[in-house]
Amino acid sequence: MVRTAARLLGEDVIEAVRRPIESARGLPALAYTSEEFFELEQQKYFARTWMGVAYTCDIPDPGDAMPITVAGLPIILVRTHENEIKAFHNVCRHRAAMVLTEPCKKAKQLQCPYPAWAWDLDGRLRAAPYFDGSKSGLEEGFLDRESLGLVSANCAVWHHWIFVNLAGNAPPIEQHMQPLTELMNGADLGATRVAERVDWEFQANWKMSNDNWENYHHMWAHYPIYTKVTDDLDLKTRKPWSVSLQNGAVMSLKRDSKKAPPYPKRESNLPMIPFPDGAERVTAPNLVLPNVEITVVRDNIGSVIIEPLAPDRSVARMAFFFVGDGATDPAYEEGRNLNFDRWLGESRSPAARDGLRNQDMRIWESQQIARRSPAADEVVFSPVWEENVHYFQNQLLDYLTA
């Protein structure tokens, strides 16, 4: 039977998510636990949008390549001799072994570990050793070399981030990122350089991270990093100090810096992210749907790419970027460390609960366990705080039902 969102969820459940936020219901337990639903997401959402897959610093030099999985399919990311980043299906054109099983550095070619067919970094077939008895395997004309290149996949780079759109039907990456570009008010993201890359696996569905795109949980889940509800809520108006913004693929939480009390300050001598003269400085956590978080604050960018591995398993691929020498100079080490303390905890451990990231992950893992229960089918959104969550779940359904 054909797998559809309506068959898996039921029309009434879809209708309940679609309602105005005040009366809407959130996605039911099955959307977080079922293999079939996960496969539907891979085919109808991940393959048809721009999935964040890696950072440019993951393959810094020509000849660097890495195997990744996008929407359940094996893909190679490679940096060519022209310093371009390309993506290919990680499938040998001989008899379909995976060409690359481990990341490699400064390779001259991509060589299959089976009978060693090899392609240059642009995906052109270079050798099929002894296929026709000759050394290159290409002399007797059995093989049409031109048609046996690695099959390319649609890939794009935006600043530090690498995206793949497997179906090849998404709008250009600039258009996908345009709402974020506008929100950032000219912030010079290009002035930032990577200081740290950390991957943490967690035992929960990838959507937990997007469902978390609100400030409602701060005071409780992130105590003592946040300590007062009034940091996030104006008790007089009963409205959060941040507005939830949604535009296309981008959801953001923009804080009213004129009225809101400042968050507890970190002292820092780190260089600030440059803005054009006269432009208002914007700082905000942003989520580029489906899976890339780009949080811009005064002196750094904290990013996470969530890679969905299974219905109940994901990896957070985190990167931290600072301006110029701020990323590497020992003079700024203390400032960088204070920042890592906040995000990763002083423990720097995925198993702890002392930084924003591992605190969130512990919650998501507890949600994942609770989502096994039939009592987890009826969840609600706060109209005051959780517009982003409602928006995300509706966008997901737009893709799944299209």
Ligand code: FES
């Ligand atoms: S499958 Fe790759 S060389 Fe045969």
Ligand SMILES: [Fe+2]
């Ligand atoms: Fe959080």
